[in-house]
Amino acid sequence: MTVPAWSQPRVAIVTGGGSGIGEAISRRLAADAAAVAVFDLIGGSAEATAAAIEAVGGTAIAVTCDVADRASIEVGVDETVKRLGRPTILINNAGISPFERFLEISRESFDQVIAVNLRGTFDLCQVVIPHMVEEGWGRIVNISSSSAQTGNFGHTHYSASKAAVIGLTKSLAREFGRKGITVNAIPPSFIETPSLRLAADGGHLGGGIEEHIPSTPVRRVGQPEDIAAACAYLCRDDASYVTGQVIGVNGGRVIT
């Protein structure tokens, strides 16, 4: 007998849901019976994910949204409420990860990394949490990065933004646990997505993706579905005692 993820219908927002990890999370939450609002910068990629979910009998809508823009977030969340209902699951996954040496990082690049990875997460939480409070239930999963735990060459702005996401996660967990809302972070490492392939092609990984397999304890490259599975667990009703945690999904590449 399978235990359903939720005792009642749930609406989820997944940012950056048009590609890679966000796409896998969107599909997984929909498979678990959530109605999913797929947020992405490029409407076309969000539409492709939503269409794939609908094609297998799930419920999804595509929402064009720039998480670096508060007004765009507010419009996107309003649209979600109107078309699907109040969102009570929020996955902050959209992110950018340019590789730039520290002394060459411009103010503009620093600000953009912070705007997407950190302020976007902050703004989404601030706009969506009132709906969760109203419902007396909520699940937030923030996708951080193992770079926040270990640091990474050429990634000072990125690592700083992702480390800040962990601090945000822990503080929100303390503030909103009493409202039935859990907040956790997943810092992935080495997940095979378009952005990882781009990093490999740019020579930023110290070799090709496969070359890292021997140094990965589980001896394989991570897949977006690995993150989606952990995320799905954290969003379930029966994960209500798990909050403020940083759940590494990294094949053992980072053990803290």
Ligand code: NAP
């Ligand atoms: P990805 O394939 O590049 O997907 C990222 C998604 O976020 C893309 O659909 C992208 O849209 C979207 N996005 C970027 N900026 C946005 C904005 N301003 N507003 C809305 N959407 C935006 O990357 P991924 O590997 O799946 O990464 C997903 C998350 O995991 C990121 O936060 C990343 O930092 C984190 N992560 C990944 C790994 C890994 O090994 N892959 C490791 C650690 C952490 P466009 O394609 O239109 O730009």
